[in-house]
Amino acid sequence: MGKPTGFMEYQRQTIKQRSAKTRVKDWQELHLPANERFLQEQGARCMECGVPYCHMGELYQGMALGCPINNLIPEWNDLVYQGQWREALKRLHLTNNFPEFTGRVCPAPCEGSCTVGLIGEPVTIKSIEAAIVDRGFAEGWIRPQLPKQRSGRSVAVVGSGPAGLACADELNKVGHQVTVYEREDRIGGLLMYGIPNMKLDKRYVQRRVDLLAAEGIQFVTNVEIGHDTATEELLGQHDAVVLCCGSTVPRDLPIPGREAKGIHFAMEYLRGNTRHLLDGELAEPPISAEKKDVVIIGGGDTGTDCVATAIRHGCRSVVQLEILPQPPQARTAANPWPQWPKVARSDYGQEEAAHLFGRDPRDYEMMSTEFMVDESGSVTGVKAVQVQWEQNKDGRYSPKPIAGTETAYDAQLVLLAMGFTGPEPQTAKSLDITWSMNGYGTSQTQVFVAGDMRRGQSLVVWAIDEGRRAAKACDAFLTGL
Ligand SMILES: Cc1cc2nc3c(=O)[nH]c(=O)nc-3n(C[C@H](O)[C@H](O)[C@H](O)COP(=O)(O)OP(=O)(O)OC[C@H]3O[C@@H](n4cnc5c(N)ncnc54)[C@H](O)[C@@H]3O)c2cc1C
Numbered sequence: 001m002g003k004p005t006g007f008m009e010y011q012r013q014t015i016k017q018r019s020a021k022t023r024v025k026d027w028q029e030l031h032l033p034a035n036e037r038f039l040q041e042q043g044a045r046c047m048e049c050g051v052p053y054c055h056m057g058e059l060y061q062g063m064a065l066g067c068p069i070n071n072l073i074p075e076w077n078d079l080v081y082q083g084q085w086r087e088a089l090k091r092l093h094l095t096n097n098f099p100e101f102t103g104r105v106c107p108a109p110c111e112g113s114c115t116v117g118l119i120g121e122p123v124t125i126k127s128i129e130a131a132i133v134d135r136g137f138a139e140g141w142i143r144p145q146l147p148k149q150r151s152g153r154s155v156a157v158v159g160s161g162p163a164g165l166a167c168a169d170e171l172n173k174v175g176h177q178v179t180v181y182e183r184e185d186r187i188g189g190l191l192m193y194g195i196p197n198m199k200l201d202k203r204y205v206q207r208r209v210d211l212l213a214a215e216g217i218q219f220v221t222n223v224e225i226g227h228d229t230a231t232e233e234l235l236g237q238h239d240a241v242v243l244c245c246g247s248t249v250p251r252d253l254p255i256p257g258r259e260a261k262g263i264h265f266a267m268e269y270l271r272g273n274t275r276h277l278l279d280g281e282l283a284e285p286p287i288s289a290e291k292k293d294v295v296i297i298g299g300g301d302t303g304t305d306c307v308a309t310a311i312r313h314g315c316r317s318v319v320q321l322e323i324l325p326q327p328p329q330a331r332t333a334a335n336p337w338p339q340w341p342k343v344a345r346s347d348y349g350q351e352e353a354a355h356l357f358g359r360d361p362r363d364y365e366m367m368s369t370e371f372m373v374d375e376s377g378s379v380t381g382v383k384a385v386q387v388q389w390e391q392n393k394d395g396r397y398s399p400k401p402i403a404g405t406e407t408a409y410d411a412q413l414v415l416l417a418m419g420f421t422g423p424e425p426q427t428a429k430s431l432d433i434t435w436s437m438n439g440y441g442t443s444q445t446q447v448f449v450a451g452d453m454r455r456g457q458s459l460v461v462w463a464i465d466e467g468r469r470a471a472k473a474c475d476a477f478l479t480g481l
């Protein structure tokens with residue numbers, strides 16, 4: 001194990017971020033690189049406890065605990081402490097195809113289940129993960145690994161998000177010929193066109209895609225399966241198909257004024273901005289927040305990404321409306337360790353908004369009731385009312401407006417960031433398939449499904465897990481083993 005007394009000697013520290021004042025002026029990543037001594041000390045805090053929960057990835061009382069892909073966390077913490085970085089990288093890649101993504105964007109459920117967290121601050125697991133793989137690339141240890149033998153079987157993976165890429169990687173490693181079809185012009189799914197550059201630099205996504213291509217995976221972009229290419233054609237060309245099309249139907253807000261100009265889904269805004277940054281052709285992003293009052297409806301992570309993007313566009317003000325109550329400051333008795341702690345957090349967007357405008361942009365328990373619209377049909381504001389959550393006879397909670405709390409927010413740009421209701425139905429329809437949460441197969445034996453498309457809107461780490469498991473199921477089908 002690491003240093004037996006490490007958790008008592010060293011305080012938890014996370015990798016430093018650039019100051020809010022500096023970083024809002026550009027689109028570069030938030031984090032600064034960490035030095036080796038810092039990382040070794042943080043690794044030394046891992047006490048290699050008898051029963052580590054950090055890597056379990058199990059559901060307990062309906063809540064996930066630990067790392068969903070069962071990363072061998074105590075092992076690589078120890079190896080980092082010992083200075084054995086290359087060995088740490090090998091252990092990390094055993095369970096995680098893309099640690100450079102999770103090490104940057106994962107909310108780190110592992111840290112919520114860390115045993116040191118029972119009595120103090122958990123080990124800085126996520127930052128160590130990112131440092132191991134970044135070092136692997138910097139040292140040239142990560143090179144294309146071609147399969148020793150090809151199986152002669154071919155698989156189409158539809159969708160190139162983390163689920164599709166993990167699935168393709170696993171199937172390619174065991175020798176199947178894999179083609180990934182993507183309707184966008186770039187590979188990566190939400191890694192490329194959802195999560196903003198400040199959290200995940202697109203060079204890292206492209207670097208991994210280039211590596212996978214060098215290992216033999218074929219990528220076909222600008223092709224929508226079920227539209228540009230018929231699904232029967234796909235089935236005719238491949239021995240199996242794995243659908244990893246994401247959960248992309250956004251939740252709408254059908255209140256009066258919804259049709260006004262200036263109201264957009266968060267993904268239209270974020271996607272357009274990333275394309276603008278990558279292409280460098282347009283002088284302005286397709287939707288700009290410059291000099292506008294911005295209201296973002298939805299207090300979650302996508303909303304936070306919109307806050308940070310609007311700030312970089314030079315918005316005049318930004319508010320984030322959340323219908324749910326503010327979470328508690330500390331764990332409640334109903335949310336014990338080692339569950340993921342459901343507590344109040346401030347993310348990078350809120351920190352930046354507080355720096356620029358002097359307040360956290362989130363207003364909690366606010367229900368939007370109407371969009372205000374001018375004569376030209378453009379949005380001018382959002383009317384909202386404070387709610388309180390009351391339990392019905394059947395035990396379910398619902399929001400009840402509080403009389404006299406009606407308020408109006410100025411807005412020339414409104415972004416809807418209220419999550420996603422599920423996958424677009426047409427791809428499944430064109431293949432005439434249905435599936436359940438019981439496994440990765442579908443009603444057609446040669447078709448599999450994984451990622452957000454199967455489990456609903458989730459996290460990158462869960463998508464990687466899904467892709468790996470669907471690959472196993474698909475490989476068993478192809479080889480009969
Ligand atoms: C704005 C935003 C920020 C997020 N930030 C984080 C974060 O910080 N950390 C985190 O862990 N998770 C985050 N998430 C969630 C995470 O990105 C997703 O859970 C994850 O990307 C799902 O992976 P996936 O492969 O299942 O689907 P996706 O990443 O959605 O990829 C699906 C791909 O399939 C393609 N596709 C769909 N239909 C077809 C078709 N018929 N033919 C060809 N291609 C098709 C789509 O174009 C897309 O590229 C965020 C999500 C959003 C929206």
Ligand code: SF4
Pocket residue numbers: 066067068069071073102103106107108109110111125126129461
């Ligand atoms: S993938 Fe996420 S949960 Fe797993 S070790 Fe990394 S940060 Fe923790």
